[in-house]
Amino acid sequence: MDSPDRTPSLPVIAVTMGDPAGVGPEICASALTSTEVLAVCRPVLIGDIPRMIHAARLMGVTQPIREVQHPSETVGHDNALHVIQVGELPADLPFGEVSPVAGHAAYTYIERAARYATDHDVAAIATAPLNKAALHAGGHVFPGHTELLAHLTGAPEVSMMLSTPTLNVIHVTTHIGLVDAVHRIDPPLVQRTISRGIDALERAGIARPKVGVCGINPHAGEDGLFGYGEEAEKIQPAIDELLALGHDVHGPLPADTAFFLATRGDFDLIVAMYHDQGHGPVKVLGIDDGVNITVGLPVIRTSVDHGTAFDIAGTGTVTTASMAEALRQAATLAERTPGSA
Template structure:
């Protein structure tokens, strides 16, 4: 029997729903059937989440992976005790923002040491993190910095659709400026690599256009498709990658949902995020693709939800999907 993969789950912002969805997810016995989960966070707030959710689980505080029990009913938690007990749940806090960053930093250290085989992140709050002293746009950029990765991308995955992005957390004008043939080629290659590793044979990749109707032969825009996308697509095709496009953005995602493509390359943040979230907020997950050292990171595709934190109504479905995807994406060789 193969040894189970150790999945490090970062707590995210302790003021949000992260602790609750972690406790709820780890209350599912089948999680322990597929992996060995360990939480990286402040145990005080896991204890509060256990009380809030009325979960029949306990905690095993550890300072080293070798001390973990990986036993259903007992959540292993790295004892990173850095948040005041009186932190208000449901409100933005720079202290919680800093702590969320520290949890991710510890997870990357463990991954580099091969003590965990993948990282699964609960949501953090960007404003809280930045006010806590860490000027990053989000998890993707933190992980790229901590792993010294320059060539990476965000992939969103749901049961019916997968999307990978050329640009993410920048304004629309800046996003279009940033797209170039090299970036297009690199993201196509990242998409092909991650899906191949996950078991797809010759994954079918579609590239979305930047302009309405993908420019319609120069009718819309200023030739961005011809300048920024097509050369990268052709280069990937010459290497044997099954990629095509650019396709009109208003139809390509529908076609992917209906099976024409395995993944769509989106040009900017909202172009990729909107179709995923329309399909179901709790079904999607976020994957950081291309991190140095082969670090695998998946995440829920929703935020901290301060408005419902502490009320025992947060849905753990996306966290369960993120854990499962982390297991599936770890290289098997």
């Protein structure tokens, strides 16, 4: 079989290795050398070469691993796994354990990728999972990738959007407690979140997306029967404003009804009010093919929709479909975004 032709016309995607004690090295070794991925982008891994050599052996990857110094060096006609070495990991770093060394390393990979993206050296970022406990132990106290990338790129506000082949979900709040989430939700935040989701889907090729907006309480409050009028106070004004602007927005809807209708094809996007309201249905419907897209950054960023999977890290048994799909979506978004590298 002929090797994919990595011509300059393909978008360059910076891929962070994630927490080196997790499954990140393994999913990267497999996905970044697949013919399907190499047909749509020029991936360059930001990480650790010895770790990737080990991961490639675990995953049965036979393509060579080649060190490069800059993303521009990925042009060529080979199927090598191109890696930019950042820092140096201990040779005996164990898989499957929380480590401050691994947490700090994961941070440095993201920091380097963000710099390449903001400097337009790459068209997008795709991230393997990090471990929040390890990240904090390494001295970097962020709730997750979303907030970390917002900090590194200077984005004032971003949203997490989960995408599967059958469902797109954007979150008004994410990594905060439920009581804090309800307190934080207000009409301007809801409106900005929905607008970011609409913009993301339009850039992905969906004209005038149809949006379903979840309520906060059971049955979306059922006209004040449940809760304290949060739907009328915090959500309805945002929907009214967006309707006045001509957007196709529906709600507030009971969350169980909204997700049922979306999987039936009635909505292009569901707006979840808090983390588990959106994550639960997505992970039931398709975690292996799910992709996390950070909306509102000045750069394109996609990610796998799963964690570091410490229980199977280092065994070579992880499923890599989500990483491949993250790269494919990053390439698609990059092609549709003016000014990307």
